[in-house]
Amino acid sequence: MNKALFLDRDGVITEDIGYLHRIEDCIFCDGIFEEVKSYYDDGYLVIIVTNQAGIARELFTEQDYYVLRDWMHDQFIEHGVKIAAEYYCPHHPDFTGLCNCRKPEPGMILKAAEDFGIDLEKSILIGNKETDMQAGRAAGIGKLILR
Numbered sequence: 680m681n682k683a684l685f686l687d688r689d690g691v692i693t694e695d696i697g698y699l700h701r702i703e704d705c706i707f708c709d710g711i712f713e714e715v716k717s718y719y720d721d722g723y724l725v726i727i728v729t730n731q732a733g734i735a736r737e738l739f740t741e742q743d744y745y746v747l748r749d750w751m752h753d754q755f756i757e758h759g760v761k762i763a764a765e766y767y768c769p770h771h772p773d774f775t776g777l778c779n780c781r782k783p784e785p786g787m788i789l790k791a792a793e794d795f796g797i798d799l800e801k802s803i804l805i806g807n808k809e810t811d812m813q814a815g816r817a818a819g820i821g822k823l824i825l826r
Contacts (some may be wrong), residue, residue, distance in 0.1 A: 683795065684726070685788060685802060686728070687729060687806040692727065694706040698732075712760070715760050723803070724764075724797065726762070726763050727766070728804075730768045735769055735770050735771035736771060736774060748767075764794065766787035766788075768780040768782070782806075783809075784817070785814045789818055799821065800821040802822070803820065
């Protein structure tokens with residue numbers, strides 16, 4: 680079984696500017712590349728789990744999201760880290776109804792665990808909101824870090 684470092688995106692990897700969707704607006708959080716690389720070097724799969732309600736709100740498209748995602752993953756590669764996967768929830772209950780992937784629901788984490796054979800008890804989640812912590816607890820992640 681693999682162990683994983685689960686990361687929220689906005690507020691953990693990048694500054695939370697609200698509905699980030701353009702490369703030119705992306706500001707990485709101080710020290711994020713070094714911190715993630717230390718886990719990566721210790722054998723953790725790096726997986727991003729992010730709510731992207733801006734898609735449901737029609738503030739940006741899924742294609743906009745993919746362009747930024749791919750560019751961000753390239754930035755990690757330049758710092759010696761391969762992102763194993765990124766799971767995103769494009770829903771918002773007010774616009775698309777309820778789903779099992781939007782944090783605080785654990786759907787994205789559980790899907791990653793299934794896809795990669797992850798031992799969630801040996802894994803870590805870093806988030807910046809209580810909803811991240813709720814999703815981590817519901818999924819059974821062993822260590823939760825609130826920023």
